[in-house]
Amino acid sequence: MTATLYGLLVGIDEYKSPVPALKGCVNDIDAVAALLREFGAEGDFALELKLLKDAEATREAIIDGFRNHLGKAGPEDIVLFCYSGHGSQEKAPPEFWHLEPDRLNETLVCYDSRDEGQWDLADKELSALIADVAASGPHVLCILDCCHSGSGTRAPLEEGAAVRRAPTDLRHRPVDAFLDGALVNNLDRSGGTPGAGWGVVPAGKHLLLAACRSNETAKEVYEAGRPHGAFTAALLAALRQTRGAISYRDLLKRAEAQVRLRVAQQVPQAEASDPNDLQRTFLGGAIRQQRPHFTLRYDPKLGWVIDGGSVHGIPPRTGDETTVLLVFDLQAKPDTWREPEAALATADVDEVRPSLSRVRLQTRNVPLDQNSTYRAVVVATPLPALGVQLIGEPGALDRVRKALATSGPDGRQSTFVREVGPENEAEFRLKARDGTFLISRAQAERPLVAEIAGVGKEGARAAVQRLEHVARWKALAGLENPGSRLGVDPVEIAILQPAYESGKEVWRDTDPRQAIRLEYRFSSGNWEQPKVRIELRNGSQHEVYCALLWLGEDFSVSSALIPGGTLHLPARGSAAVNGGEPVWGFVPEDKWREGRTEVRDVLKLIVSTEPFDATLFEQEEIERYALTRDAKAAALPRSALERLAARLHFRGLSPTKGGESAPDWGTAELTLTVVRPLEAAEVPRADQQQDLGAGVTLLGHPKLSAKARLVSTTEAGRGLGELGLPAILRDAPDVSEAFLFEAPRGTDPGLGALQLIDVENPETVSADSPLLLRVQSQLRPGEHVLPFAWDGEFFLPLGAARQIDGGMEIELRQLPEPSQTGADVERGIVSSVRILFQKILSSKLGTEFDYPRLAAVSFDAEGKPSYDATGDLVRERVASSERILLYVHGILGDTLGMTSASRTEIMVSSGPPQRIGDLYDLVLAFDYENINTGIRETARALGDRLVSVGLGAAHGKTLHVAAHSMGGLVARWFIEREGGDKVVQHLVTLGTPHAGSPWPTIQGWATTALAVGLNGFSQVAWPVRLLGDLVGAVEAVDVTLDEMAPGSDFLTELGRNSDPNVPYSLLVGNTSVIPAAVETGILSSLLAKLSPQRVLHAATALAFLKAPNDIAVSVASAKAVPEGRALVPQVQEAACDHISFFSSNSGQRCLLEVLQGVGETGPNDDAQS
Template sequence: MTTRLHALLVGIDAYPAPVPALSGCVNDVMAFAGVLRERVGAEALELVVLTDAAATREAVTAALTDHLGRAGADDVALFYWSGHGSQQDTPPELWTLEPDHRDETLVCVDSRSPGSWDLADKELATLLAGVSASGCHTVVVLDCCHSGDGTRDADDTVRLAPPDPRRRPASSFVGTAPGTASRAVSRWTPTGRHVLLAACRSSETAKEVTVGGRRRGALSAALEAALTDAGGHPSYRDVLRMVTADVAARVAEQHPQVETTDATELDRPFLGGALPTTPRPLTLSHLPDGWCIDSGAVHGVPAPVGDETTELAVYPLTGETSGSPLATAAVTQVLPDRSLVRLTPELDESFVYRAVVTSIPLRPLLVGVVGEDASAAALREAASEADEGLVGLVEEGGAHDADLVVEATADGFVITRPGVTRPLVPVVGGPAREERTIRALEQVARWLRLSALTNPGTHLPADAVHVEVEAGAAPVGAGGTLTLTYAGSDAPRFTVHLANTTATPLWAALLDLTETYGILTDAFPAGSIALGPGESTAVDLVGQVDDTLWAAGTVSVRDQLMVVTSTLEFDPRSLEQDELDVGAPPAPRRPDGPTRGAVAADGAGAGGGGTAARTSLDRVLGGVTTRRLGPTPNRAAVADWRTDSVFVVTSRPR
């Protein structure tokens, strides 16, 4: 069932005396209405906007009941208020609900007219409790003052109306008719599934500022910017972080607040996920514990590995991410929800910035060595010549913490996974077995590092380059598996389709990671192919079970087809490696490329590439094969990139 957003937006500037007029509230709700129309779309949005003279107490309460009341259990109900807040004395009958005997109120356009009143916190809570009774997710945004001791600021307009001096009878409260006062709910926070985003603390004032030549509420302007710039489904914590940084950069003594009776609601997507997914920029801001990016371990940011760590280029939040960055950042500590960074040079702490990943640490493959003592010692000695960025041997007795285990036997070395007895590769025996085992481990390490390569800070959507693999039946997309079977001795053919779904040019590469640790990059002559907006391409491939493997008893192989997408041209051909052959040292790359696994149907091959890193992605790909890359090139262009994979299982019956 499609989630619908039922939104009621109220903005009042033209208050009659004695309530001071405002000048940014109508701008607030009209701008926010535009955000909702653009992000949610007309088919999923039920919108009512009340401004100035239309925003009477009767109209607001009726819309809360009639319009938001139509939200069903799978929907979202939003009440957005931009206008004056105030206070009033609580009627004695309701003192048990209000210890300080003062109610926070929203000032409707006619609230101070004879026979009309402010909308008190208890009334709003009661009305919204009726809305959320259906099970819908209820959201309240209040861009107003809700304190009693605020004073006017000499430079900023504050959204605080003077208290209503009239004595208000309890019978005038919505939901508090005689005999029902005990059921009234106190304060702003409604009951049910809800979240409240307030402009400021109860002791502060909500201010108006000038943004882009127009008067705006500081909170409303910050919220619009946050939802415009944020991608994905930002949580309430994410939104609070962004609006807090924005508001603090514009005004003093105003701290937005998020309130809820259920703390788990704070990790839900803003507006309950009613905003469709868009790419989420990786942002950098200064928090009490220092500079940090808003991605951590749960987002896939890897912990530093020795002196290697995630590196980032920093740009203005709404600017381009090409050209020279404002600063560079290096991750120093990865926390669950964010990562602390070291910034060079320092930037203005009052702003939020965009960060783009330029380098990722790839930890070495940890190998434990067990078995016959003399052979194990010889293997450890040979490992001293290995690329320490690819392979690292754990201390004796630490095999249980290793990624792979090498067992030294009289016949040679057996490479397995911990707890698995079946060899991962054939037994390595004969002359120079130690050096060949280390080379095999290095090749497996390169394959494993590439197969798991992701960009935790990408701004590209998951479907930026749409990938489908088909063989005449239903196509399979990213993350899926296509199963193929030989027809007699004829290998099955299939096609990979790639299509740029974005409005910007992209480059894509198709890599084949074979089950026997080969990496083929010859799908396109230059390694990657340019795809303009809406452009597509197709690659015809053949699923193969090699004759030698088949004769030895292997009847099924699994290929990982990895699509690497980038905003800049890149060359993945330096990744190419032959199938793993433990019988001899790896042979040099052949001009026509390897022939096992899923290969180009026309037999074409590109051979190896291997030029100097021109972009940050080239450097990341280079880091898959070795850590011996030297310092980061100063002129390397910063690319945004992502990886997606489809799996192909080819069966060749006996």
């Protein structure tokens, strides 16, 4: 009985707002479908595909596709679920917290996921659907080209045209919303593998190929001008190379190498409910071992065409080069398919379309019959010139264009590099800036090689030479033969690593689920280089000749792994490279001393049925570039493969030449990453300091005993296990990104973390005795650096950074308890602490001002506010306005977030969205120094500023005040004690502690709020910019909040004030931390770990947070204006917390409703007239 492949392919580009659109997802599933149809045409399976694109891919449709389409599969069938789109996360309900350390589910974002009443497809739902399908026994494969939480916005140092991640869904999803409650009673976790982060609950037998690790992003790239997922493009390239006859283990290795050719910092992952399944052949071996060919036929409109196009891997024509095929009779034996003399004709591809290509024939003796069909086999493919986008200084770019025009053979145009205009057609970018040339990938800012100093004639020539060097390397790295028959039973590159059993060294194949990382090991006081053994294993029926080229990330190519360049491998035979000796991984000394700790190289295997000279592929590293070959002096190529190798250096050679043999050949590749940590130095004593490299100096500590070194963000991220960064830090890469101590280059992830080793007394680090780092980096206004760590249970904020002369100082005010990871065990480290650093932008105004300051606020077309505090201008604006709204900020931040909210469209219960700013002619903002200046003094300054712009007593206008937090106390003192009752017609306080706040210090409260945000315990979604405001508060000098302490002299005096006869509205936030966090004791554990930071004692803090509160202020305090007033204060509760009044729709809507209900004038009008 013929097996059936049931495929559910989902691709979503056009998402509903606010989920950002993508570009390559539909292209992905179309290409996968085309390849499956190609394989199925001659395979041992029937094909039933269901494609869901864009609006078709609703949550209901995807679930229905599992149950009613994939669910038809039986024991002999194959099931494929392929998803290309946004991945994300969502808040997990408390019932799943025991499964998720970060209390977040991984999700797939459906077309309608973020609609009211709809949800993402959670990992647990996906697992349950897989389990149902797998119950009948088919071979089940899932391919997910997406990543985890984020915004869909590419961070500055990320590569690719876009990233496939959507913002975390922060809605609270009830557990009965998971597949209609089907998961409530089945929450056992099994089958998960660290890496990709996709849980399987319940378990069903399956394999999963995922685009990246949980702390990485799945990126989009352009392939031949069309957007695709980097992972899907890599996977398809590997499947075309092997014609699908490849194990999942080897497929993952090849895909990883192919991804590395396209982007950095993305490593595909594999998971299997049964790890042995990774040795199985793709789709369970359902694809018959095919003889790759195309069918040639005559089309009355197009002429001669083949049934292969861009989706089948046929590359477009490049200049004079194109794909060449040999044409045979349909009855010709496969053994003759590569013999030119047996061919009826050759066919040159003229035009490539998606599913077919138009060709031009060169017949031998007899014209082909237009009524017949023929077999066409690829024998040569074009080597496309590298498309480069030129941007920057016009004069410098003109010199580059002149260099390109003369760098080719005989002083003609370069044959390796061509200028292209649109970014989507370019593979690389050359930027002329500040007297230098920088080379990067087209959709990235990260430089690939050292900058080229000088933009004159010589600099331009050097830039072109380096681009050509990169082009040769990339052409070799991507070299493949789509017409090869060797791909049916590929030669495997086996990597063996040493293990030690009973003191003996044994060599074992690497774990197929893991990327190949060769890590230096610390032993007997020294770092030992990692070593591997490499074997080539021929699984084919052919005897072959093999070369194994080492493609360094310095763009060098070496054939030295095999003496003489190639070795002979008999059918079903194997051989060790490097003479059977270990191959030692290393990070070059000069790069290591510069702070490079990782290098990533590619092993390129070339297999041919005839001998060839592998040294023709060699080239020096790019920094020592020298063209040493002479095309005229070189020996004539013996085969088409040698001619191809020569063309990688000299495009003046023609693609083919008569008399040469046409051997069958194929390629494979895999990636090796070598990690060499920096040396760890003892933490110095209090009067000393230690240089850690990368412009970082560790200042001494009086008591801490530990060793310290800088590590890469990748290394630190591995310490998080399955976790990525906190969701709030990933959701806005334009606002939050990893802080790197120096800019990375090439594939290096960059030094961005601190590792403390052998920590004996972490409790000695405190706010009173911090551990200090001095960094030679400048922060721009509004930028903050947050140090934090994962302690195995929580993300903990550890301190802050502040600008100092010549750089900045990072202050670590506590350390988590040390732990030991698997990597620590391998390196002989007993325990360690890994500290990450995140750069966050806040909503600060961005410039230092003389405080206090009263400014008139204007808005641009996008609603972005701008401030002008010029006295005459503000006075003129006031004079021409009747209705005025004044914002006064609180202890946190400034008024920028408040004024921005006045132009935000607010969803109301009925009717179109409305804006607060539309209720007024003018918006004013009062900003003041809120740390060292008393509330009374600030209130008097407010009155002075208002008088100076024409808003003194009896001003005759309508002035409403919206004051947040401590700003409400400032406004009350002004109204009740400084004559403001003759100035203000209505006061709205938002989260104001009228009866005080129990938090003893600003830093204490801000640190607790940070911990709540980092661990996702807030009930209200926080924009990451608000996190920046909290970090700014932590940075501030730790000042006690004496005036706001319950029972303080200030609050006592304020409470005795006489009735001002001014209407007050009290907006009270009633939403704090997730109740389950309190009920389960998780919040108590977190607070206890923060107590070294001088936060409230854990018990006191917990008592406060158990009562109704907005995280900073109790509901009772926010309502506590003295009773007995003629105008009773109006109280309105808002479903928001203390820092989200102006960012949440609930807080904004409450303020809008209050201001809409306020009359034109107040009861003190008579006093003003």
